[in-house]
Amino acid sequence: MTVKKLTASTPAQGVPFYTPAQNPPAGTALDTGAEVPTLFTPLKLRDLTLQNRFAVSPMCTYSADDGHLTDWHLVHLGAFALRGAALTIVEATAVTPNGRISPEDSGLWQDSQIAPLKRIADFVHSQSQKIGIQLAHAGRKASTLGPWHVTRGRHELATADVGGWPDNLWAPSAIAWDKGYPTPKEMTVAEIEGVVQSFADAAKRAVQAGIDAIEIHGAHGYLISEFLSPITNQRTDSYGGSFENRVRILLDIVRAVRAVIPSGMPLFVRISATEWMEYAGGPSWDLAQSKRLAALLPDLGVDLLDVSSGGNNPLQKIEVHPYFQVDMAAEIRSELRRAGKNMAIGAVGMISTAEMARSVVQADGTLSGQQDGTVEINGEHGTKAKADLVLVARQFLREPEFVLKTAALLGVDVQGPVQYHRAPFKKERL
Template sequence: MSSPVVNKGAPNAAFYTPVQDPPAGTALDPATAPTLFQPLSIRGMTLQNRFVVSPMCQYSADDGHLTDWHFAHLSQFVIRGSALTIVEATAVTPNGRITPQCPGMWKDSHITPLKRVVDFAHSQGQKVGIQLAHAGRKASTVAPWIRPANALTELAPPEDGGWADNVWAPSALKFDEGYPEPKAMTVEQIKELVQAFADAAKRSVAAGVDTIEIHGAHGYLISEFLSPLSNKRTDQYGGSFENRTRMLLEVIAAVRAAIPETMPLLLRISATEWMEALGEPSWDLEQSIRLAKLLPAAGVDLLDVSSGGNNPLRHIDVKGILANPYYQVDLAGKIREALKKEGHELLIGAVGMITNAEMARSIVQEGKPAAAHDSGSVEVVEESSGRTTQADLVLAARQYLREPEFPLRVAHQLGVEVKWPNQYHRAGWAKDQKL
């Protein structure tokens, strides 16, 4: 007698949902798929492809708590084949939020709404991470869509929960007009902050996340400590490279000790401030490479490479960016190459203007790539077309807002057969259909 046909439910889910076996976004023939659709294991976490949803600020939290908006926002990526979805910058202290409506992980009540997102992702066979952060001197501002016209930013007023009188920074140097006057942190406050990262990590583990990313980029507190432009301290946390990286390494050690040995730890940095034209010391690619070499021993498994954000006077060649959308990806590639030359084992994530199939494929492709071609939106040039692997993962944000189904669309454009969510199985594009 044949076995009955059963629409099996996902194991360990608190509600009924059909099991996704394999998860959406899995290549049906991994052996012939490009690297982009091959699995990647990081400690105890295995991803079925190399797509990661980058943290995206939504300015929609309630006293630091994720809401139904976050559930809906993040779930659309989960069900459409992204192997890892990272929750937006989440403050480890109340004054570490960018705006009063940014999420936090400084108290136990923040665990439950995060767990709801995590449990749903796990029911679909997908992974979830969280980015722990402190906004530093860029805190206590308002959401970008309510800023006055032509204003870089606007301070959040006390009646909206602002805290402009309690903004922390390595030194008492404001970011720009429209931002608060920060207070230089005391050594005791630095120690409190390190503990806050550890406590937030423990709460995140309690919520069931698969990985944690420390936010050390974009001009927020950790990157403010890294840069000699924003860090003018004369104690053990300022001056030399060793001193300016001290707080970050203390945070890494505290978080690593607070999470399971099997859990991957990620770090996002700005590889450069784009301030070299200023003619005085700033955080640059050379120092990023130097830092990257310290990370494996510190317990970091993947370096997520972004850039900029710490100085409004940054100089980026806009024409060069338009001609080479790999301008930021190339920073990741240079760090990866420097690490490989010296035998350092550290995975690299690339982010920035990753908008089409060929670009995503070329960034992570191992071995000799297919010939460069015009994918419809970006003509891939030879020096940046994947002839050298530039990263191990690709992270995207705005492209996901345009196309929540980005991994499925890329698979179709590359001719890779992948699993769709069971409930959407009728929706796949015809084999030769142009998108």
């Protein structure tokens, strides 16, 4: 009789607690042959290598304590890393107290907020996964109540009695979000410069917390997005008027953040490719200006442009279809490559199936969906990728195991969490 010799489990390295090493990390394709779809191939951004093309998009959860992340965030975010998401991005994190969307938003404006963030980063790293953070200022859309307190689709004010600051909203111009909402204060140049510095200071704290990538939030009608739009930015100084002036604050923030983070750390920017106000006939932020902005970013050290849309005007008219944002990302990506600009593109929005996730990043293949929800890979047909990274939001809330399930549906053999080895995802069981 042969007795198998027992050996100690290898612990995860660089974390302050014991957990088995995840080597390779969950979500890694175990067969690296030609049939593996691009979705399960690595993506390298500076010194950061992701084992697949899935990222958890930043999603506000309105559950922080004076800007400090809590055990809620540890469990919420850790669940995605545990189940194969190569990059998990912490929700919009305010760089100043009045830059929060709600009183319960995440923040990184003071040093006491570093430790709770580091605890989450340590857990994500214990799974051999990567963690990012989105730095933000909400501008005129700050001081609102969490969405479960209000009518769906509305931004309802958080007054001082519930911790809000309706008398201290900042914006490029004194234009309220909508009728019945407070008029924000038009920022002085000194206040603009202070916000730029606050982004840099928050970035330094993120580095101290062990964050692997930083995203600047320039979308969805928050402060930077308000500056980009000629509808909400009616300034006559060097931060308003021309395209060059309206993008100035974003470019200043990019330079400031890039200067204080490690040279090997990737820097992302999220934009709204359009504010969906073209129908009104007047000047607005649109796809053409987004392409023009995108061309400026690689030379400033931006590694990935995260392409979303909308959120700056309650009168927006969105042309919704499954690829309504992905297609704009694809246009920007194509234009950058024609110009010889080297910057990755992230796509977001309505990515909820294995077939769609694969099609977004697949460089040279097509696929066909089956009625039972599985996906069969066809031959290569020379199609072009629409983006380099898939950023998934609500589908991860519905299915934290979306990466592992997608792999099973696509017939890709991937590593799962070692502690879950007795419950692998099988295509025939989905």
